Amino acid sequence: MKKTCFVAILLLTLGMSAQEKKAYQLFDKKGKKVSYAKLLKSAVNSDVVLFGEYHNNAIAHWLELELTKDVATKKEMVLGAEMLEADNQKQLNQYLNDEINQKQLDSTARLWSNYKTDYKPLVDFAKENKLPFIATNIPRRYASLVSKKGLEALETLTEEEKSWIAPLPIPFDANLPGYVNMMKMMGDHASPNMPKAQAVKDATMAHFILKHLKNNAVFIHYNGTYHSENFEGIYWYLKKSKPELKITTIATIEQKDIEKISADEYNKADYILVIDEDVTKTY
Numbered sequence: 001m002k003k004t005c006f007v008a009i010l011l012l013t014l015g016m017s018a019q020e021k022k023a024y025q026l027f028d029k030k031g032k033k034v035s036y037a038k039l040l041k042s043a044v045n046s047d048v049v050l051f052g053e054y055h056n057n058a059i060a061h062w063l064e065l066e067l068t069k070d071v072a073t074k075k076e077m078v079l080g081a082e083m084l085e086a087d088n089q090k091q092l093n094q095y096l097n098d099e100i101n102q103k104q105l106d107s108t109a110r111l112w113s114n115y116k117t118d119y120k121p122l123v124d125f126a127k128e129n130k131l132p133f134i135a136t137n138i139p140r141r142y143a144s145l146v147s148k149k150g151l152e153a154l155e156t157l158t159e160e161e162k163s164w165i166a167p168l169p170i171p172f173d174a175n176l177p178g179y180v181n182m183m184k185m186m187g188d189h190a191s192p193n194m195p196k197a198q199a200v201k202d203a204t205m206a207h208f209i210l211k212h213l214k215n216n217a218v219f220i221h222y223n224g225t226y227h228s229e230n231f232e233g234i235y236w237y238l239k240k241s242k243p244e245l246k247i248t249t250i251a252t253i254e255q256k257d258i259e260k261i262s263a264d265e266y267n268k269a270d271y272i273l274v275i276d277e278d279v280t281k282t283y
Contacts, residue, residue, distance in 0.1 A: 023059050023279055025258040027272040031265070039250070039271050043067060044074045046218055046248040048209060050234055052225030052269065054252050055083075056281040060273065061118045064222055068125060076217040079126050082205060082224060083112050083119050084135035086164040092135050096127045110140075117282050122222065134212050136221065138165050138204040147197035154200070165200065166207035171240065172199045178232040202227055206237030225252045229268050254279070 028034045043049045051067070053060040071077060084092060088109040095105040102120075105111070112119065126133040142165055145153045154168055162168065172195075173179070179195035186194060205227065209219055227233040229251050238245055251269035253261070254277040261274055 022258060022276075024063070024273060024275045027261055027265075027274060029267045029270055029272070031261050031263065031272075034271065039248075040067065040070050042248045042270065043071050043218060043220070046246045047213065048238060048245060048247045049218060049220045050228040050247065050249045051220060051222050052228045052249065052251045053222060054254065054275075055112075055118070055224060056114065056283050057252065057254065057275060057279060058282055059275045059279050060252050061121075061282070063273065064220075065121050065125065068122060068220055071218055071220065072125075072129060072131070076214065078132045078134065078212050078214055078217055078219045079122060079221075080134035080136045080205075080209060080212065080219060081119060081122070081222040082137045082201070082227060083115065083222070084133075085110060085137045085139045086135050086204065086208060087139045089135045092123070092133060095123070096133060098127075114283050119222070132212060134208055136205040136208040138201050143197045143201055146200050147191070147193050150193050151196050151200065164204075166203040166237075170200055170203045171237075172196055173236075176232050176236065178226070178230060198233075202233040203237045206234045206241065209234070209238065210241055231267075231269075 026034050026036060026039055028038075049067075049071075051064050053064065068077070068079065091100065091105055091109040094100045095102070100108070123133055125131070142154065142157070142161070151170055151172060154162070154165065154170070157165075174192075174195060179198065182195050182198060183190045183192075205221070205223060209221055213219055221234070223234060228235050228249050231249065235247060235249055238247060248271070249269040250271045250273055252273045252275065253265060253268070254275050255261075256277055258274045258276055261272060265272060
């Protein structure tokens with residue numbers, strides 16, 4: 001009788017295990033499964049965390065907020081994001097300091113269409129905890145200018161406008177694999193200025209991260225995964241300016257099977273966030 005009960009309990013346990021569904025799994029850069037606790041420890045011991053996301057992925061946004069909350073219990077923090085542009089820092093600061101409300105921020109800053117669902121929780125966490133939140137991205141009109149006329153066009157900006165981008169001249173290595181692949185993906189539509197427009201974003205985000213680093217604090221930066229994948233983009237500019245920085249990178253991928261990743265995904269980042277491709281998208 002005891003043996004029969006044991007077998008029944010074992011089968012029930014196995015059945016429940018088989019039905020368990022996970023939305024994500026973390027891997028290290030060698031493709032080995034790792035725990036969230038390990039990611040958290042690495043983040044706390046870093047100067048900078050580059051959280052590479054898919055902009056419409058609900059799980060990525062949720063994990064950004066959870067990681068931010070958990071790091072905040074252990075270390076002083078600065079937050080920053082690609083999704084806010086440097087010339088809107090004044091309005092962002094006014095909101096953080098309760099000088100304007102959300103409606104006024106909406107009307108004075110160029111917020112992304114998914115701001116309220118995906119990025120407002122991060123900004124509000126900074127507001128509630130009196131943390132700096134940095135608008136790191138280049139104003140899009142200047143990235144567009146580079147796309148049309150090249151990096152040289154930035155020299156025509158006013159001094160105030162130049163204060164919203166990385167210092168000129170901006171270093172650019174056309175042979176970095178990420179920029180090379182961008183040209184390949186665009187095929188016949190590729191222009192030599194396209195990777196330069198990407199680079200000016202990367203360089204500007206790195207510049208504002210460096211400008212707002214604090215001793216004994218972690219700067220968590222939220223950006224599209226392509227901006228920091230393969231230890232390029234923002235990471236490359238950060239290390240070029242300050243090689244001694246301790247940086248943790250996170251890359252996001254979506255796929256059907258979250259229990260393993262292919263060798264092609266190895267070394268994409270220190271931590272690879274694999275999310276079920278069926279997860280709800282925010283737009």
